[in-house]
Amino acid sequence: MAANPMRPYVGRLAGVREVATGVKLFQIELTEPEGQASLAEYKPGQFAFLSVFGAGEAPFGLASARGPYLELGVSALGHVTNSLHALEVGDPVGVRGPLGNWFPMDQIKGHDVVIIGGGIGGLPLRPVIHTILDHRADYGHLTILWAARSPDLLIATDEFDEWRNAPDTEFHVTVDQGDENWSGNVGLITKLMEEVAPSTQNTITVTCGPPIMIHFAFLTQQKLGFTPEQMLTTLEARMHCGIGKCGRCNMGEKFICVDGPVFWQYEVKEFLEGFL
Ligand SMILES: Cc1cc2nc3c(=O)[nH]c(=O)nc-3n(C[C@H](O)[C@H](O)[C@H](O)COP(=O)(O)OP(=O)(O)OC[C@H]3O[C@@H](n4cnc5c(N)ncnc54)[C@H](O)[C@@H]3O)c2cc1C
Ligand code: FES
Incomplete structure (x- = not known):
């Protein structure tokens, strides 16, 4: 986790695809060195707050243990999640994580x-x-x-x-x-x-x-x-x-x-x- 756990790492959307009706899987590239290093810390079961600048943040569970990107899946329910669904590849996001415990x-x-x-x-x-x-x-x-x-x-x-x-x-x-x-x-x-x-x-x-x-x-x-x-x-x-x-x-x-x-x-x- 970051030295200041309330400060999100800056990232950008590297990929977005719909994985079920109303559910999108976001591939996030963390652009700061500290954020990139945090990727190696994620374990199955942990979660991260994903933020849309100007809209807010919400927590999502780690959705993949593969690939070069952080993957989080988002069901469009309310304010933050609908703002996330409106984003496109290349758009900036913030990530606070990894948080919580994990599957042993x-x-x-x-x-x-x-x-x-x-x-x-x-x-x-x-x-x-x-x-x-x-x-x-x-x-x-x-x-x-x-x-x-x-x-x-x-x-x-x-x-x-x-x-x-x-x-x-x-x-x-x-x-x-x-x-x-x-x-x-x-x-x-x-x-x-x-x-x-x-x-x-x-x-x-x-x-x-x-x-x-x-x-x-x-x-x-x-x-x-x-x-x-x-x-x-x-x-x-x-x-x-x-x-x-x-x-x-x-x-x-x-x-x-x-x-x-x-x-x-x-x-x-x-x-x-x-x-x-
Ligand atoms: C540890 C953790 C992991 C999560 N993982 C995922 C995930 O992988 N994918 C995903 O789509 N969502 C996940 N969620 C739920 C996600 O955080 C909420 O759907 C999100 O916060 C809704 O934000 P919003 O601003 O869009 O909705 P709001 O506008 O705040 O609320 C919209 C509606 O959703 C309800 N709601 C909001 N948050 C929750 C919640 N946590 N549980 C039940 N109902 C809620 C509200 O009561 C309201 O009816 C996770 C939550 C936690 C705590
Ligand atoms: S979300 Fe604040 S104590 Fe758990």
Whole structure:
């Protein structure tokens, strides 16, 4: 992180592409030497504040563990995110990061891994998948369970073939509701989880999606025999500072920005029940 964690590094948009309806993936080139050096510090699960000068900043999870650029995926929801969607390649942006904790990829080594991604929640899981595929021998069997409300909202479709064909990897995808071109699974991700029923032996699960989905995905995992110590997730909250100073993102005594956003199931169970 920068000496002054509230000062964004200056960057420019090196690439922008739509990865699902209403979701754009931004490739950001950090132009200051300190900013360029910060790229090497990012780990899967961490996040950064991306700013549009004159509009404001918002936090986004690291969306890639590959390539020369910082990649962040943005769903157009409100003021900052719509301003980001209006930017074009070459436009200046600011970046504060990396922030927060990360998925314990070293601890996960040697385990089978089940990835459970719902909607835009798939974005922060993409670097986890990249890390496993790019260091394939370090990890056991990989099961990717992927879902969205509809086919046009599926994230990372251009990587599906790579995931399907990767060694010791199985990939399953479902949508809540199909369309005339969809011939795959239909139903909630919890249904897919029960159908695939991944082995619990020496396995770690990594889940991301809306809070309600994480809650029910955890219940299904417990039904399948996973223990709280096997289940990881990453959470979102409204944030201001991102560095544990303002108290905006508290979850009980914890701050999601510094104690998270990555948590084990037993750390977030009660918090998730608040969304029911
Ligand atoms: C650690 C972290 C990682 C995130 N990763 C991503 C990501 O990879 N991609 C992405 O698109 N978004 C991500 N978000 C959410 C993103 O930060 C918000 O969507 C963004 O702040 C909205 O800003 P805005 O000014 O456009 O919206 P606003 O104008 O502030 O709000 C628009 C609407 O979105 C709601 N909203 C705003 N922020 C949040 C939030 N954090 N959670 C739920 N609802 C919210 C508001 O209540 C309102 O209804 C992440 C948030 C956190 C904390
Ligand atoms: S966003 Fe300020 S304490 Fe977490």
